[in-house]
Amino acid sequence: MFFIGGITQGSKEIAYRASVFVCSRCGRYGKYEVFMTYLCLSLFFIPVWKWNRRYYVKTTCCGSVYELNPEVGARLARGEDLDIMPGDLTFVSGGNELPAWQNPVRQCQGCGYETTENFTFCPRCGQRLEERRPE
Secondary structure (H helix, E strand, C coil), rough: CCCCEEEEEEEEEEEECCEEEEEEEHCCCCCCEEEEEEEEEEECCCEEEEEEEEEEEEEECCEEEEECCCHHHHHCCCCCCCCHHHHEEEECCCCCCCCHHCCCCCEHHHHHCCCCCCCCCCCCCCCCCCCCCCC
């Protein structure tokens, strides 16, 4: 008797009601794409058992990849309508860093105060902040 089988790695996109967000890596608007990876035992080319399920999120703006909390991922895979919160994500790779002139954080050269606001002068010491310019 012959058994034809094997172990393969697979992935499956999970339907997610994508809401627009501002990406913390690139500062642009984007959406999440959710997918699951797994190992699968197949017999006679029919998937029989899946294990080692991991859930990932990829952003459409810069391509950053995050590992998703397994509980949240499993609930999304079951079809529940959830919002993905920043605490559910662990950064894995990718994403384009912002050029210096687009960086939302500015630092005062005089006192070191950091701000994301578009101030002309430092709110702490009053020194003029450098302008953000394309390189």
